[in-house]
Amino acid sequence: MKLLDELLKKCRPHGDLLVAIVLLFSFALLRIFSKSLIAAAIRKGQWIHHGPEFWPNTILTFGLFLCAILVISLLRKPAERSAEAEIGATSVELMRMLKVAIFLVAYALAIPRIGFIPATTVGGVFYLLALGERRPLVFAGLPLVVSVLILVIFTRILVVPLPRGTGIFRLWSFFLY
Amino acid sequence: MQHVLAGLLTVVQPANMLAIIVGVFIGMVFGMVPGLSGVTAVSLLVPFTYGMSPITGILLMVGVYCAATYGGSITAILFNIPGDVMAAATAMDGYPLTRKGEARRALSMAIYASCVGGLFGTLVLATVAPQFVKVALAFGSPEYFALAVLGLTVVASLGMGSTLKALLSAAFGLLLATVGLCPVSGVSRFTFGQVMLQAGISFIPAIIGLFAISEVLSRMYDREIQTPHDPEALREARRFSVPSISDIRHTRWTIARSSIIGTVVGMLPGAGATIAAFLGYGIAQRSSDKPETFGQGNILGVAAPESANNAAVGGAMVPLLTLGIPGSASTAVILAVFILHGLRPGPLLFIRFPVFTYAIFVGMFVANLVMLFMAIALVRYLVRVLVVRYEVLSMVILAFCIVGAFAINNRLVDVWVALFCGAVGFFAKKYGYSPAAIVLGLVLGPIAEDGFINGMTITGGDLWAFLSRPLTATILGLALLSLAFPAWVEWRRRKAIPRRTNSA
Numbered sequence: 001m002k003l004l005d006e007l008l009k010k011c012r013p014h015g016d017l018l019v020a021i022v023l024l025f026s027f028a029l030l031r032i033f034s035k036s037l038i039a040a041a042i043r044k045g046q047w048i049h050h051g052p053e054f055w056p057n058t059i060l061t062f063g064l065f066l067c068a069i070l071v072i073s074l075l076r077k078p079a080e081r082s083a084e085a086e087i088g089a090t091s092v093e094l095m096r097m098l099k100v101a102i103f104l105v106a107y108a109l110a111i112p113r114i115g116f117i118p119a120t121t122v123g124g125v126f127y128l129l130a131l132g133e134r135r136p137l138v139f140a141g142l143p144l145v146v147s148v149l150i151l152v153i154f155t156r157i158l159v160v161p162l163p164r165g166t167g168i169f170r171l172w173s174f175f176l177y
Numbered sequence: 178m179q180h181v182l183a184g185l186l187t188v189v190q191p192a193n194m195l196a197i198i199v200g201v202f203i204g205m206v207f208g209m210v211p212g213l214s215g216v217t218a219v220s221l222l223v224p225f226t227y228g229m230s231p232i233t234g235i236l237l238m239v240g241v242y243c244a245a246t247y248g249g250s251i252t253a254i255l256f257n258i259p260g261d262v263m264a265a266a267t268a269m270d271g272y273p274l275t276r277k278g279e280a281r282r283a284l285s286m287a288i289y290a291s292c293v294g295g296l297f298g299t300l301v302l303a304t305v306a307p308q309f310v311k312v313a314l315a316f317g318s319p320e321y322f323a324l325a326v327l328g329l330t331v332v333a334s335l336g337m338g339s340t341l342k343a344l345l346s347a348a349f350g351l352l353l354a355t356v357g358l359c360p361v362s363g364v365s366r367f368t369f370g371q372v373m374l375q376a377g378i379s380f381i382p383a384i385i386g387l388f389a390i391s392e393v394l395s396r397m398y399d400r401e402i403q404t405p406h407d408p409e410a411l412r413e414a415r416r417f418s419v420p421s422i423s424d425i426r427h428t429r430w431t432i433a434r435s436s437i438i439g440t441v442v443g444m445l446p447g448a449g450a451t452i453a454a455f456l457g458y459g460i461a462q463r464s465s466d467k468p469e470t471f472g473q474g475n476i477l478g479v480a481a482p483e484s485a486n487n488a489a490v491g492g493a494m495v496p497l498l499t500l501g502i503p504g505s506a507s508t509a510v511i512l513a514v515f516i517l518h519g520l521r522p523g524p525l526l527f528i529r530f531p532v533f534t535y536a537i538f539v540g541m542f543v544a545n546l547v548m549l550f551m552a553i554a555l556v557r558y559l560v561r562v563l564v565v566r567y568e569v570l571s572m573v574i575l576a577f578c579i580v581g582a583f584a585i586n587n588r589l590v591d592v593w594v595a596l597f598c599g600a601v602g603f604f605a606k607k608y609g610y611s612p613a614a615i616v617l618g619l620v621l622g623p624i625a626e627d628g629f630i631n632g633m634t635i636t637g638g639d640l641w642a643f644l645s646r647p648l649t650a651t652i653l654g655l656a657l658l659s660l661a662f663p664a665w666v667e668w669r670r671r672k673a674i675p676r677r678t679n680s681a
Contacts, residue, residue: 038364143576146572
């Protein structure tokens, strides 16, 4: 954890520049490969004035220009960026945020496989336990209440077909909605 | 007048009144809790409007929008933590009043000023919008393109932070809007062979990601995750009351002036309640006899931003209803509700469905009154939400985010869009980019592209012909001015610093 804290401290001043460079490269790559990414089947001279690639290319060129200015301006002001290094999140906050991010990805992956209601109930329990909730009534009860609430509102009132999952989960879901 | 009466009769129907009351309640809670916001509330509520009639759905949204703008002031006054960025200006004098033991006075002034500002903004909306429709009918594709450009430049230039980063955010939003089939030619763009992406990126999942998921991630990354609630301030909030006559008299001109400022600023596409609040506060301070008392607990410092940001709500509805161009993230979501119900805001809405439009005006009027009574009766109980651990609250928010993103089109790809936008929003907030500009880019992108390509077809491919149309030239001129003016002010400021240093 100490190592991570040190790493965070070291990297933080360069974060702004790093984000600007990532943006610059993204805009540049999209601009370079825009022809193949915007249906290659367009015939030359097919469009009278501007084809479907004109608008995205204009935006990409504009974005590229802005990114270049931003990167240059950030490179010229290293002193201002380093002042930020002393404050900000530590490894504790980073791990907490990563837990939430991992939960979200796992939740989105689980929904089509085990269905919405089991994913929310089980996922909710794990989420609260991972974030330090130790009151059984809260970590076990709240996900159940939220699942029932979603079930009633979305399947009964709004008639939205929630994902049912596959296999046994799919069969089981028909008992609920 | 008969439209107003018909609108009133529509609003007083039980289902519509209930929608307003529920909307105001939800808006107040979401506006109050730091880490939630009005935009989060309206985006999470979109799927709930499916089962409602169009007017009931819109009134629910309007209730949320009005109340969320006020809700942020409660925590700003009590704990110096604005529930929403719109209430940041209120904290400057609201919190010092709490420190002086006058939290009750500040809270009652905030709701009174919010209500007056909101009512004024609605009155202006109801008066100006029908007149503006006559002008809007003359708008063609080039004008719509110019308006979209104006919206993006205003949000970039008036945003809180770097203009360059705000412009870059808008460009990113415009780029996201190009994903899917081209609206003019039907050719697929940036779909990477994914059939699901051909429908494009829906902006409700994007908004859920940019504002709700990113907010949870940002809060988790924050050292102070819990709202530090002062028990003494919470006790003060229990004795919530109406403002005194002397305070009402003392603040009347400030509230009137700020309401006008708020309405005008709100009308500008891209500007919004936050800018209105800071402008209202700044002008109140400058025109005060005792400007030095601002920041130390001056009641005018609560009245000015609160009346301005609530008046901006009415103003922001003008471009949405008359032109179909949203000026803020919240109005972009309201536009989505219109589209979901098969309606398109714009001049024709006034001509084809006059009762519907007037019901919105009356609904906003009623929402402000409901907000006043609800605040007086319920704030003492609502503040208890603040003692709930954020980790627990976030579980409920995230579950509704995911189901909300899915329910828009019943597509799992929208859940991934929301998660992607959540990550984008997290980094955007952390490094000073503007999530609001990304949303406006995403919403205004198709309008700008349609306007530009159709305009080029009309003018025979002549770009200069755009400028020969007086309306287009004026709007594009304003867009240029909105970018050039802050740059000029910044240049003057930088020039003045070395001069001052030399003279010292």
